[in-house]
Amino acid sequence: MPELPEVETVKSSLEPHLIGKTIKEVKVLYKNLIDTDDFEKKLVNQKIIKLNRVGKFIIFHLTDKTLISHLRMEGKYFLRENNDIYKHDHVVFKLDNGLNLVYNDVRKFGRFKILSKDKYLNEKPLSNLGPEPKNANVNQIFRILKKKNVSIKTALLDQKVISGLGNIYVDETLFESKIHPLKKTYKLKYFEVKKIIENAIKILESAINMGGTTIRTYYSTMGIDGKFQNRLKIHTKINQPCLNCKQKIEKIKVSGRGTYVCKNCQK
DNA sequence: CCCGTGCCCTGGCGGC
DNA sequence: TGCCGCCAGGGCACGG
Structure with a gap:
């Protein structure tokens, strides 16, 4: 189960592949992982500026938004060169270099949330976190x-x-x-x-x-x-x-x- | 506010 | 071999 070191590992292995890439399309295949109907729309044409980690959350800093991702028990990311969908794939981010960033989660416990760029640390759930x-x-x-x-x-x-x-x-x-x-x-x-x-x-x-x-x-x-x-x-x-x-x-x-x-x- | 419990969810495993 | 029930657990809603 991903705790701070595992999330840090995921973040740092993803980051070099994602920086500077623009999200062209988002497909959410299992809606309970997100909290808003316009999740896909809000992320289209957003460029990934940098990745960060706060506690067990991965932070995607985008052009106008901050996307946070919690892997909970078994959430994983894959970078795929094709459009194939495998078992337990729940979110697909299509990037402008043709790669798909795919979120895969057997238990469906993971969560995504889109927060504001300037206040994301003062909004739930990050505002509830104690220090590392x-x-x-x-x-x-x-x-x-x-x-x-x-x-x-x-x-x-x-x-x-x-x-x-x-x-x-x-x-x-x-x-x-x-x-x-x-x-x-x-x-x-x-x-x-x-x-x-x-x-x-x-x-x-x-x-x-x-x-x-x-x-x-x-x-x-x-x-x-x-x-x-x-x-x-x-x-x-x-x-x-x-x-x-x-x-x-x-x-x-x-x-x-x-x-x-x-x-x-x-x- | 504080704390305990149950829920979400699926696959793996032990028992029969 | 197959089926059933239980277990794994991070975070949150809810109730006392």
Whole structure:
């Protein structure tokens, strides 16, 4: 599932192919992915100026508009030289160089939205995002967590608190920080919050350098697979020995999410 | 406002 | 072999 490193990988692999290209036609094959009837019309003849990433969103900066795309669980992009439509293709952007940028999504969970060029960061959904770990102020996050009555895992998955982390990297971050995912946030000491943020930064950077994580059915643009799955220490490692203490890694549920934990190391 | 639950959606897998 | 039911989960709507 694409989290910050996977989205960054998609963004940077797409960008060189798209900059300077103009969208000549848009076909939406599954309407629930968009929020407006004139989606196609609004994008025609818009030039792609640059791509960006905010949290788990890809931002397409266009001539007059800002298009944002969230891949949710299994959204992918392909650049195709032909007009063939494959299973789970839902949006086709026809470019002026003859290439088709195709959005493909098995689960149909992804979303697109067209926002204004100047205020897109102040409009939903981007306005709801907390800072990414690398921009987070430890003091500020500590104060937010003090006031909350949820588990640390739930808080780290909440994009309003901190953005970019998903199920995989939260598990990895908490393992590295030796903190149990069910620990209530108000019980965390300042140094623990600091450690969590530092580890999140370190893990996300390392994952970006490896092109993200490829597990389950997720792979990024144009079939490029990430390699960070080989570095996972806890996520997916049920019944395997913990790398620190050899005790069996367990799988539990935290706010409905499959969660991997070493109960000996994580307190 | 805060938090928990259910929903969206499809494919893969375990059980029989 | 086939069918059924469950599971995977990011973000959002909704209700208490």
